[in-house]
Ligand SMILES: O=P(O)(O)O[C@@H]1C[C@H](O)[C@@H](CO)O1
């Protein structure tokens with residue numbers, strides 16, 4: 056007998072099958088001894104293009120059925136209690152569906168201060184201010200990450216760099232999955248160094264690239280290098296660009312973002328504790344990056360794109376540029392100016408969320 060529960064279970068199985076195929080096809084494994092030189096990297100890139108062609112529905116959500124948040128881990132089913140250690144939350148200790156089941160928008164960024172200020176901003180934008188203006192940190196039991204929630208918007212800090220955001224995303228994706236969230240959009244609101252852009256320009260990422268300008272994220276699993284796809288949702292990027300046009304408050308561009316493992320040598324800075332290259336070497340490297348379409352440099356977009364794609368989350372990266380790296384390395388603007396720049400991605404994403412919620416209210 057087909058009742059609502061059976062239908063949604065069947066639907067889930069179908070979506071899970073589709074997504075596990077997507078999971079398998081979206082990664083390529085190199086053993087450590089195999090070459091990972093430019094030739095094999097080019098082959099990887101070509102495979103990604105092939106994969107993209109196989110999944111025409113990737114970018115546009117054409118399915119009318121709700122889209123769940125996927126995990127790809129059979130071991131999770133055997134866990135009696137899934138402890139989300141770095142959040143100080145767990146499936147036995149917390150009613151995750153009650154706490155987070157309504158989440159539709161997740162915004163993440165490096166600093167806890169920024170993510171708190173974002174939730175205050177969004178609460179005001181959505182006229183959902185707490186009369187006491189208190190927004191408790193849901194992860195108060197730990198000092199690793201901070202998390203805030205207002206209505207259907209969740210704001211989470213991720214610290215600096217790929218490893219820090221990856222740990223946060225593992226737990227966030229499981230949290231959204233355990234809470235049975237559907238149709239979630241996730242946006243990283245961050246800071247970056249620009250290439251040839253006026254400081255304060257906001258960059259919506261088209262493609263996240265590694266430090267060799269290839270659209271991939273590499274992870275060593277069981278001693279083997281697994282290469283994952285770093286595609287982001289193109290239609291979401293276009294919608295965000297359109298929002299910035301409507302807002303008309305600051306310059307916004309769409310372009311590639313280079314994700315590095317380090318802020319200093321990894322981003323060709325001349326002001327780290329160590330430096331073995333010249334100003335000309337730096338300029339040549341940044342020029343090559345620019346020729347590959349790179350508009351800005353930060354430290355999280357590649358793993359963010361890869362993990363969001365694997366879990367079926369609609370994802371975008373919106374980063375403000377704090378300086379033009381062709382002109383310098385040091386962040387010597389006043390704190391006031393830097394803070395005002397940091398607010399720009401928040402303003403843009405706040406506008407986008409409000410627009411989405413308004414459109415949904417009209418439809419329902
Ligand atoms: O989100 P944030 O502003 O932390 O992103 C960039 C990349 C690094 O995490 C950090 C370096 O200053 O800023």
Ligand SMILES: O=c1cc[nH]c(=O)[nH]1
Pocket residue numbers: 246247248249318322352353354377
């Ligand atoms: O230059 C910069 C500025 C912010 N974040 C980065 O990763 N690089």
